[in-house]
Amino acid sequence: MTCIDMQCIKLLRMNVAKDLVAASSTPLVLAILAEGESYGYAIIKRVAELSGGHLQWTDGMLYPVLHRLERQGYVGAKWDKSETGRRRKYYRITKEGQAELAAQRQQWKAVDDTLRGIWMRECTV
Amino acid sequence: MTTFADQLEDQIAEWRAYVRRRQVLHSPDVEELEGHIRDQLAVLTEAGLTGDEAFLVAVKRMGSLDELSREFARAHSERLWKQLVIAPETEVSTQTGRDELFIVLGLAVAAAIAVKVPALFGHWINPNTEFPLFYARNACLFVFPLLTVYFLWKRGSDRVRSLWFAMAFAAGAVLANVFPFPRGSETEMLTALHLPIALWLIVGFAYAGGRWFDDGGRMNFVRFSGELAIYYVLIALGGFVATLFTFMMFRAIGMNPGWFVAGWLLPCGAAGAVLIGSWLVEAKQSVIENMAPVLTRLFTPLFTLLFLAFLATMAWTGNPINVKREVLIGFDLLLTVVVGLVLYAASARDPQAPPDFFDGLQLALVVSALVIDGVALYAIAARISEFGFTPNRVAALGENIILLVNLTWSAWLYARFLCHRSSFAVLERWQMAYLPVFSAWAAVVVLVFPPLFGYR
Numbered sequence: 001m002t003c004i005d006m007q008c009i010k011l012l013r014m015n016v017a018k019d020l021v022a023a024s025s026t027p028l029v030l031a032i033l034a035e036g037e038s039y040g041y042a043i044i045k046r047v048a049e050l051s052g053g054h055l056q057w058t059d060g061m062l063y064p065v066l067h068r069l070e071r072q073g074y075v076g077a078k079w080d081k082s083e084t085g086r087r088r089k090y091y092r093i094t095k096e097g098q099a100e101l102a103a104q105r106q107q108w109k110a111v112d113d114t115l116r117g118i119w120m121r122e123c124t125v
Numbered sequence: 126m127t128t129f130a131d132q133l134e135d136q137i138a139e140w141r142a143y144v145r146r147r148q149v150l151h152s153p154d155v156e157e158l159e160g161h162i163r164d165q166l167a168v169l170t171e172a173g174l175t176g177d178e179a180f181l182v183a184v185k186r187m188g189s190l191d192e193l194s195r196e197f198a199r200a201h202s203e204r205l206w207k208q209l210v211i212a213p214e215t216e217v218s219t220q221t222g223r224d225e226l227f228i229v230l231g232l233a234v235a236a237a238i239a240v241k242v243p244a245l246f247g248h249w250i251n252p253n254t255e256f257p258l259f260y261a262r263n264a265c266l267f268v269f270p271l272l273t274v275y276f277l278w279k280r281g282s283d284r285v286r287s288l289w290f291a292m293a294f295a296a297g298a299v300l301a302n303v304f305p306f307p308r309g310s311e312t313e314m315l316t317a318l319h320l321p322i323a324l325w326l327i328v329g330f331a332y333a334g335g336r337w338f339d340d341g342g343r344m345n346f347v348r349f350s351g352e353l354a355i356y357y358v359l360i361a362l363g364g365f366v367a368t369l370f371t372f373m374m375f376r377a378i379g380m381n382p383g384w385f386v387a388g389w390l391l392p393c394g395a396a397g398a399v400l401i402g403s404w405l406v407e408a409k410q411s412v413i414e415n416m417a418p419v420l421t422r423l424f425t426p427l428f429t430l431l432f433l434a435f436l437a438t439m440a441w442t443g444n445p446i447n448v449k450r451e452v453l454i455g456f457d458l459l460l461t462v463v464v465g466l467v468l469y470a471a472s473a474r475d476p477q478a479p480p481d482f483f484d485g486l487q488l489a490l491v492v493s494a495l496v497i498d499g500v501a502l503y504a505i506a507a508r509i510s511e512f513g514f515t516p517n518r519v520a521a522l523g524e525n526i527i528l529l530v531n532l533t534w535s536a537w538l539y540a541r542f543l544c545h546r547s548s549f550a551v552l553e554r555w556q557m558a559y560l561p562v563f564s565a566w567a568a569v570v571v572l573v574f575p576p577l578f579g580y581r
Binding site (some may be wrong): 059079087120 | 153154156157158161163165167187188189190192196197201257429475476547548550551
């Protein structure tokens with residue numbers, strides 16, 4: 001196996017640091033709910049899909065995040081029937097949540113711009 | 126013969142029972158997590174895994190239950206109140222438990238001694254002479270610093286923070302004793318009444334231990350204050366019975382224990398009981414954890430009925446409020462009770478529950494109290510110039526306005542919440558953000574009023 005192959009595998013299996021995962025959980029969940037009403041399992045699936053597997057969440061950890069957001073008033077929740085007939089808790093984003101998402105988006109953009117700025121320069125040098 | 130599906134159901138049931146043992150996970154949470162496991166199982170079995178394999182993978186993906194309970198506890202800090210132990214990691218060992226007991230006993234004895242130290246400088250409490258107002262002014266200063274020391278020890282604190290607390294209490298002590306109050310001064314009584322309110326905020330900072338600006342930290346302090354008041358009343362009842370027996374028994378052998386009861390038992394007991402009560406609240410939260418909510422549920426309908434009956438009678442008979450000189454203080458107390466009911470209803474409420482009948486009742490309580498106070502204020506305003514602006518009246522008027530602002534906005538937020546236009550968390554945040562206002566006004570009364578009114 002060549003060195004480049006090794007690097008590719010490493011890249012594919014890259015695990016984002018725990019702190020970063022925790023910090024990105026709020027905007028990520030809010031952004032997914034901004035696409036439409038959803039529930040726990042579907043949100044997890046969507047996260048995996050979007051991140052291409054780079055963001056490793058232990059499934060359970062999503063629920064405290066959802067409950068915190070609900071408490072802060074950023075998402076609303078209601079129990080409803082699922083397609084199998086069991087009760088399931090559905091979440092949707094509120095107006096406050098949309099405002100929070102916009103604010104977080106600005107912050108992440110600022111961080112992203114800063115890092116991009118310094119890394120781009122590295123490349124050109 | 127058991128099928129695969131049955132086996133799987135058994136496994137899920139076992140898992141559910143295991144998860145239920147975590148007190149911090151309430152049954153809707155468990156149901157939600159179980160739903161997740163089932164969704165996961167459906168996908169995995171479809172992909173070709175057997176029931177056992179799928180179950181193992183699903184549970185493993187759920188993650189460590191300890192970590193999960195900790196995160197849930199963090200997201201629902203009000204549940205922490207109900208059980209001291211979040212997860213084995215933070216379990217209190219018996220050794221620290223015993224240390225705490227000794228420290229609390231030590232601090233309680235220190236408070237009792239502190240009360241008696243001024244006696245060395247001629248401030249005696251004697252049943253045969255007038256009660257020295259020195260004690261009324263300084264009462265909280267014997268106790269609150271020691272209570273703060275307890276919380277600083279318990280929550281862990283560095284020197285710099287401790288120094289800030291010491292300076293705050295030193296400032297309180299200077300203010301209580303520096304002004305030259307003449308005999309029978311109104312502002313002296315105001316200082317005695319308002320200094321504890323101002324300094325209770327300092328105790329709150331120590332209690333929250335750096336979490337003051339989380340809403341959870343302040344809400345826990347509100348709960349603590351309420352439970353402490355309940356414990357204190359219980360201890361005082363016990364003390365009252367002990368006092369009665371002291372009199373009865375010593376009189377039977379021809380001795381009068383009056384000097385001991387008034388000079389030692391009551392003041393030292395009253396000071397020490399605050400520390401013991403605080404420790405009980407901290408250590409035995411679960412014993413009467415539901416006291417404040419139960420009392421709130423009991424008295425909210427009662428007070429609502431009382432207010433509505435009062436308003437109806439006033440409207441029917443047309444009798445105006447008979448404005449006596451100190452009627453304002455009575456209405457202040459009324460609004461304080463209502464704010465207390467709103468606060469404790471909020472502290473005991475699950476912030477995520479949808480509005481129910483009780484919330485409507487709370488709104489009715491607040492609105493009727495506002496109307497009554499509005500009528501009273503109108504009656505008083507017409508005659509306040511006739512009575513003159515004494516320190517008592519200005520202080521009472523200020524408190525009335527502060528409470529009125531709090532309740533007006535609370536009523537608005539309650540109404541919005543009932544119409545599903547905002548969440549209960551907003552109301553809770555408003556109440557929490559308002560707490561320092563009470564102490565700030567009390568500090569103004571202590572600091573500014575005596576010189577402003579010439580110490581009369």
